[in-house]
Amino acid sequence: MDLINYRDDRLFVEDVSVADIANNYNTPCYIYSRATIERHWQAFDNAAKSHPHLVCYAVKANSNIGVLSVLAKLGSGFDIVSGGELARVIKAGGDPKKVVFSGVGKTEAEIEYALEAGIHCFNVESEAELDRINKVAAEVGKKAPISIRVNPDVDAKTHPYISTGLKANKFGIEREQAKRVYQKAAAMSHLNVVGIDCHIGSQLTELQPFVDALDKVLVLIDELASVGIKIKHLDIGGGLGVTYTDEQPPAIDDYVAVMLEKIKGRDLQLVFEPGRAIMANAGILVTKVEFLKQGEEKNFAIVDAAMNDLIRPSLYSAYQRIVPVDASLTRDSKTYDIVGPICETGDFLGKDRELGLEQGDLLAVCSAGAYGFTMASNYNSRVRPVELLVDGEQTHVVREREKLEDLWRGESAL
Numbered sequence: 001m002d003l004i005n006y007r008d009d010r011l012f013v014e015d016v017s018v019a020d021i022a023n024n025y026n027t028p029c030y031i032y033s034r035a036t037i038e039r040h041w042q043a044f045d046n047a048a049k050s051h052p053h054l055v056c057y058a059v060k061a062n063s064n065i066g067v068l069s070v071l072a073k074l075g076s077g078f079d080i081v082s083g084g085e086l087a088r089v090i091k092a093g094g095d096p097k098k099v100v101f102s103g104v105g106k107t108e109a110e111i112e113y114a115l116e117a118g119i120h121c122f123n124v125e126s127e128a129e130l131d132r133i134n135k136v137a138a139e140v141g142k143k144a145p146i147s148i149r150v151n152p153d154v155d156a157k158t159h160p161y162i163s164t165g166l167k168a169n170k171f172g173i174e175r176e177q178a179k180r181v182y183q184k185a186a187a188m189s190h191l192n193v194v195g196i197d198c199h200i201g202s203q204l205t206e207l208q209p210f211v212d213a214l215d216k217v218l219v220l221i222d223e224l225a226s227v228g229i230k231i232k233h234l235d236i237g238g239g240l241g242v243t244y245t246d247e248q249p250p251a252i253d254d255y256v257a258v259m260l261e262k263i264k265g266r267d268l269q270l271v272f273e274p275g276r277a278i279m280a281n282a283g284i285l286v287t288k289v290e291f292l293k294q295g296e297e298k299n300f301a302i303v304d305a306a307m308n309d310l311i312r313p314s315l316y317s318a319y320q321r322i323v324p325v326d327a328s329l330t331r332d333s334k335t336y337d338i339v340g341p342i343c344e345t346g347d348f349l350g351k352d353r354e355l356g357l358e359q360g361d362l363l364a365v366c367s368a369g370a371y372g373f374t375m376a377s378n379y380n381s382r383v384r385p386v387e388l389l390v391d392g393e394q395t396h397v398v399r400e401r402e403k404l405e406d407l408w409r410g411e412s413a414l
C-alpha cells in the first residue's frame with residue numbers, strides 16, 4: 001500500500017494532507033512517511049528471516065536523526081562512511097555493534113572513534129587503509145574487526161557516477177589482489193578478519209550484476225578457506241534500485257531470495273547495506289510555484305526549491321516525478337521546465353513537464369527521501385528545507401538541535 005498517495009485528488013502522506021503540512025511548516029519541505037520506512041526495512045528483514053543476517057541501512061541516503069531513530073527502534077544495523085555518520089547513529093540510539101564502516105578515506109580519528117564505539121566491522125578499501133587500521137588499533141590496544149571490500153569488476157549498468165564495482169572505479173581491492181591482501185591482514189597483530197564485502201553501485205534495476213558479483217566473491221571465499229581464512233559474514237552492499245518513473249527493479253523480497261539461494265548451505269551471516277530502497281519512496285519534497293514565466297522557446301515554473309535542496313536532477317540528469325499537491329484544481333496545462341531560484345542554468349528539478357499551474361500552487365517532487373536532504377547545501381546562502389516525519393495522523397519536525405560539529409568534531413573541524 002502506497003502511503004504517499006492521493007485521496008480525492010489531494011496528496012496525503014499517511015493520514016496527513018500535504019497542503020496542510022505546507023501551510024503549517026512552509027515550503028520547501030521534505031516529508032517522510034514513518035510507516036513506509038518501516039515497511040521497506042522490514043521487507044529486507046522478513047525476506048532474510050530464515051538465515052542469520054544484518055540489515056545495515058546506508059546512512060548516507062538519509063541521515064536525519066529522526067529517521068535513524070525509527071530504524072534503530074526496529075533493530076537496524078547501519079552502514080556508515082564517516083565519523084559524523086557514526087555520531088548520528090549513536091545519537092539516534094543505534095547499536096554500534098551493528099555498524100559497518102565503508103569508504104575509501106577513513107582518517108585516523110574516524111578509525112579510533114569507531115574502535116572505541118565497538119563497531120561490527122571496517123570494510124577496508126586499500127592496503128594502506130589496512131596498515132592504518134592496524135596501527136590505530138595497536139595504539140588503542142584493540143583488535144579491529146575487518147572485511148575487505150572486493151572490487152569484482154562487474155558492470156552495474158547504472159549511472160557512471162554511482163557505479164562502483166569496476167576496475168576503473170576507486171572502490172575496493174581488485175579481486176586478483178584480494179587473497180594476498182587477506183593473507184597479509186590475517187597476519188597483522190591488531191586485525192581480526194571477520195568478513196568480506198562487495199558493493200557494485202547504486203540504483204541497479206537488474207539482478208544479474210548482483211549475481212555476477214556474488215559468484216566472484218563466493219569463489220574467493222572458497223579460496224580463502226583453502227588457506228585457512230574463515231569468513232564469517234558476507235556483506236553484499238546496497239544498490240537495489242527503486243521506481244522513479246517506469247523502472248522495474250526487482251522487488252526487495254525477490255532480490256533477497258536470490259541472494260539467499262546463492263549462499264545456501266554456507267555458514268555465512270548475510271549483511272545488506274540498502275539505502276535508496278528504504279528511503280527514496282518514503283519521502284517527497286514539497287515546493288511552491290513562485291512565478292510562471294513564458295519564454296519564446298520555453299515555459300518556466302520558478303519554484304521555491306532548487307538544486308541546493310535536491311541536486312539529483314542537476315547532477316545525474318535524474319528524473320523524478322513532479323505532481324500537483326492538489327490535483328482537483330482545474331488549470332490549462334502546458335509544458336514547463338520546473339526551475340529553482342539559483343543562478344545556474346543547471347538549476348532545475350524537472351524538464352518538459354506537462355502540468356497545469358498557477359502562481360502559488362504546490363508541487364511535490366516524488367521519490368525524494370533518499371539522497372535528497374543529505375546532498376542539500378546552502379549554496380546561494382539558501383536555508384535548507386525543513387524535514388518532517390509523518391506518523392499516522394501526526395507530523396513531527398525532525399530537526400537536530402546539535403550541529404554536526406558538536407556531535408563529533410573529528411580532527412579537522414577544530
Ligand SMILES: Cc1ncc(COP(=O)(O)O)c(C=O)c1O
Binds near residue numbers: 079237240274276
Ligand atoms: C558502500 C555502500 N554501501 C551502501 C550504499 C547504499 O546504496 P543504495 O542507496 O544504492 O542502496 C552505497 C551507495 O551506493 C555504498 O557506497
Ligand SMILES: N[C@@H](CCCC[NH3+])C(=O)O
Binds near residue numbers: 312371
Ligand atoms: N547520490 C546518489 C547515490 C550515491 C550512492 C552512494 N554510494 C544518487 O542520488 O543517486
